[in-house]
Amino acid sequence: MWPDAPLIYNLYPRSFNDTSGSGEGDLKGVIEKLDHVASLGVDAIWVGPFFISPLADGGYDIADHRTVDPRYGTLDDFDDLVREIHDRGMLVMIDQVFNHTSAEHAWFQASIDGDEEKADCYVWRDPKPDGTPPNNWISQFGMPAWTWNHRRQQYYHHQFLSCQPNLNLRNDLVKTMFRETMEFWLDRGVDGFRFDVVTAYLFDEDMPDNPPARPVVLSKVTGPNHNPYSYQDHVYDLLQGDGAAYTENMRKWAGKDIYLLGESNTGNQSVEVAQSFTREGRLDACYTTDPMQVGNDPIALMNILKALDGDWCTPWWFTSHDQPRHISRLGDGSDACARFYATLLAVLPGAAIMFQGEELALPQPTLAKAETTDPFDLLYWPDAPGREGPRVPMPWKSRKKNYGFTTGDPWLPMRWERDRCVDQQEGAEDSVLNYYRRAMAFRKEVRLNAPDKLRVDASTSAMSLRIARGGKDWMVVLNFSTTESLPVPTRSADTPVLQTGWDGRRLLPWGAAVWEGL
Ligand code: TEU
Numbered sequence: 001m002w003p004d005a006p007l008i009y010n011l012y013p014r015s016f017n018d019t020s021g022s023g024e025g026d027l028k029g030v031i032e033k034l035d036h037v038a039s040l041g042v043d044a045i046w047v048g049p050f051f052i053s054p055l056a057d058g059g060y061d062i063a064d065h066r067t068v069d070p071r072y073g074t075l076d077d078f079d080d081l082v083r084e085i086h087d088r089g090m091l092v093m094i095d096q097v098f099n100h101t102s103a104e105h106a107w108f109q110a111s112i113d114g115d116e117e118k119a120d121c122y123v124w125r126d127p128k129p130d131g132t133p134p135n136n137w138i139s140q141f142g143m144p145a146w147t148w149n150h151r152r153q154q155y156y157h158h159q160f161l162s163c164q165p166n167l168n169l170r171n172d173l174v175k176t177m178f179r180e181t182m183e184f185w186l187d188r189g190v191d192g193f194r195f196d197v198v199t200a201y202l203f204d205e206d207m208p209d210n211p212p213a214r215p216v217v218l219s220k221v222t223g224p225n226h227n228p229y230s231y232q233d234h235v236y237d238l239l240q241g242d243g244a245a246y247t248e249n250m251r252k253w254a255g256k257d258i259y260l261l262g263e264s265n266t267g268n269q270s271v272e273v274a275q276s277f278t279r280e281g282r283l284d285a286c287y288t289t290d291p292m293q294v295g296n297d298p299i300a301l302m303n304i305l306k307a308l309d310g311d312w313c314t315p316w317w318f319t320s321h322d323q324p325r326h327i328s329r330l331g332d333g334s335d336a337c338a339r340f341y342a343t344l345l346a347v348l349p350g351a352a353i354m355f356q357g358e359e360l361a362l363p364q365p366t367l368a369k370a371e372t373t374d375p376f377d378l379l380y381w382p383d384a385p386g387r388e389g390p391r392v393p394m395p396w397k398s399r400k401k402n403y404g405f406t407t408g409d410p411w412l413p414m415r416w417e418r419d420r421c422v423d424q425q426e427g428a429e430d431s432v433l434n435y436y437r438r439a440m441a442f443r444k445e446v447r448l449n450a451p452d453k454l455r456v457d458a459s460t461s462a463m464s465l466r467i468a469r470g471g472k473d474w475m476v477v478l479n480f481s482t483t484e485s486l487p488v489p490t491r492s493a494d495t496p497v498l499q500t501g502w503d504g505r506r507l508l509p510w511g512a513a514v515w516e517g518l
Pocket of ligand 1: 058060097160197289322323385
């Protein structure tokens with residue numbers, strides 16, 4: 001059974017732990033390290049993409065949705081993984097990428113050839129009379145959203161790379177494939193799904209030109225702000241109205257309690273849009289990158305939290321496989337900063353997602369262009385967002401070659417400080433790893449879901465929360481200032497149940513503390 005406000009640990013199999021010496025992680029490697037994940041007190045593990053893929057987009061270009069790519073192992077390994085996760089009392093989530101497939105997917109090849117069944121499974125259009133693409137849409141990766149196919153003599157639509165053709169989610173065969181794929185994984189014991197770019201699934205069938213472009217604004221953090229493809233209201237068709245039955249049905253097919261997590265990430269990334277996908281039992285939760293796009297300004301993040309005024313039930317996360325490591329992006333990369341964000345994650349209501357390695361205070365690595373493989377980073381070089389940084393493999397052992405990640409050559413260069421390794425932090429009481437364990441244990445005790453259990457009070461650089469739960473109450477104070485200490489008047493005997501940067505009187509910069517019954 002899924003608990004309220006689950007804590008989900010997202011791992012990227014290619015970068016977690018390698019048992020074959022290939023330089024890339026594998027499913028057996030994940031199994032080997034499950035005790036580490038379990039020690040963080042997480043409710044569920046979201047295993048990132050491991051399906052057959054040419055890896056043009058880090059595995060989000062799937063050539064077969066129901067097969068484990070041999071580089072990661074076999075379906076038997078996956079079954080073992082599910083069992084081992086369940087044995088440790090955790091639930092399993094996997095990605096489902098239905099917005100697009102890889103161009104190498106057999107269905108796309110059949111669709112090109114005009115196969116009777118598959119012809120309309122992708123989005124094909126004739127050129128405009130002058131031979132140019134059907135409209136002016138630009139893909140989310142910045143290039144035109146249309147590619148000409150000489151064999152079919154038509155353009156096909158793609159919101160990401162041209163080798164990621166968009167599925168036509170209005171097509172019945174595609175909908176059936178969607179359902180059968182989910183059933184396939186549910187039968188193997190999966191407990192939940194993360195739907196990649198769920199807000200991009202549908203668009204105006206007439207495909208009109210977008211309004212004239214706004215100026216392109218490049219930000220180091222987000223990449224192109226100019227997003228002419230953009231979110232369109234039609235996406236609701238799938239999850240609302242006729243499509244409301246869709247998620248309702250998913251739950252029925254599943255025959256068990258499943259968790260449906262959406263990624264809202266297309267142009268309009270507001271918390272409101274994300275939340276609208278969770279109404280009336282559609283998705284359980286939907287997260288967005290919106291609140292995180294504040295540059296290196298923790299106070300701006302605090303102001304966003306404050307403006308939401310308790311209406312915070314969107315899953316919280318700070319780093320992902322797409323977003324640079326947060327202690328560098330939203331801080332100074334220090335352990336103090338890592339502990340601060342761990343405390344924030346522990347007290348925000350709703351689901352929370354941790355990304356592998358944040359429990360080790362991994363900072364954003366600097367990669368040279370020649371070391372980078374991510375298409376998005378390469379397209380926007382040197383203004384690239386740094387999507388590849390969080391994918392640099394995990395450092396397990398400080399004295400082993402490649403930090404114990406692989407006996408081969410790691411697929412990305414690993415240049416971690418020794419004190420970031422799991423073995424170094426394991427035994428040190430005050431390590432970030434052990435702080436995460438304490439903070440997440442507190443999160444589990446409080447498990448805030450309903451915003452009305454929480455009262456916010458924020459000054460210009462600090463935020464305090466009052467939490468009431470299960471007959472207990474707590475006060476949380478977070479000092480978002482990176483330079484000023486914050487005096488907190490408390491009775492001297494009051495020892496925080498969780499604290500970082502508390503000197504008995506003041507919270508130092510990056511300080512945060514939780515007192516019970518205050
Ligand atoms: O991400 C969707 C998405 O919006 C990102 O591509 C985002 O625009 C970019 O990272 C800048 O912040 C999902 C996956 O998480 C991502 O890895 C894939 O590249 C993308 O879909 C396409 O499948």
